Amino acid sequence: MTTILVVEDQSLVRDAIAMLLSLEEGFDVVGKCSNGQEAITYLEHHETPNVILSDIEMPQVTGLDVANHVASKAINTCVVLMTTFAKPGYIKRALSSGVKGFILKESDSDYLIDAIHKVISGEKVISPELAIMALDDKNPLSPKEMSALKLASDGLKTRAIAQQLFLSEGTVRNYLSEAISKLDATNRVDAARIAKQKGWL
Structure with a gap:
């Protein structure tokens, strides 16, 4: 059974x-x-x-x-x-x-x-x-970029994201900026929306 x-x-x-x-x-x-x-x-x-x-x-x-x-x-x-x-x-x-x-x-x-x-x-x-x-899907985001973007999509600010990921605020800003650039997004919210639509977050 x-x-x-x-x-x-x-x-x-x-x-x-x-x-x-x-x-x-x-x-x-x-x-x-x-x-x-x-x-x-x-x-x-x-x-x-x-x-x-x-x-x-x-x-x-x-x-x-x-x-x-x-x-x-x-x-x-x-x-x-x-x-x-x-x-x-x-x-x-x-x-x-x-x-x-x-x-x-x-x-x-x-x-x-x-x-x-x-x-x-x-x-x-x-x-x-x-x-x-x-097979056609290619996720350009690194694991750390995805982690930062996921927390940003949950409404966390840069400082809170940095604390959760044990990173400096500057590093977090770099990760979010890279994610926005790679996804051709207008801001972190737009980048998170695109990543969620793709199923990456």
Whole structure:
């Protein structure tokens, strides 16, 4: 029996996916969570499911955050991420976090069920449209530029960013200036918007 945890912030979608999977012979939906934090809490208090099927974009804690948690704690489960937004940067970040599957929500139910069977058997599954986008995607930002930009997008000022990253304010300003230049943006807010649209932040 393949045990599955469904993580999705929209209750109707979450219930529909859980119902669909529970009808498949050999699948057992053992839990449903409305966000990534609930999923992390679930993993701390329950037997680890074989598969975590999670949306990416959720309030507070995202599906990518869940994948990073699973990887950092070496939890023995297969993470499959779903998205409505075909952002190429998501795919590279997901794969670097050990995600086993990455599918579009528009995929039909047979594709989803087949994808879960494949990841359980040790394969990786990426929707073809997403794979093509990922191959064409080139993120020009360095990890430190992304870190500074992410904190700036959260509303932090230069001094606060410098404190969080243990850098000087001048260095932070340089990172933000480089990011703005590389993305051909007008300011740090615009640069963060562009990077988020690409899925790099």
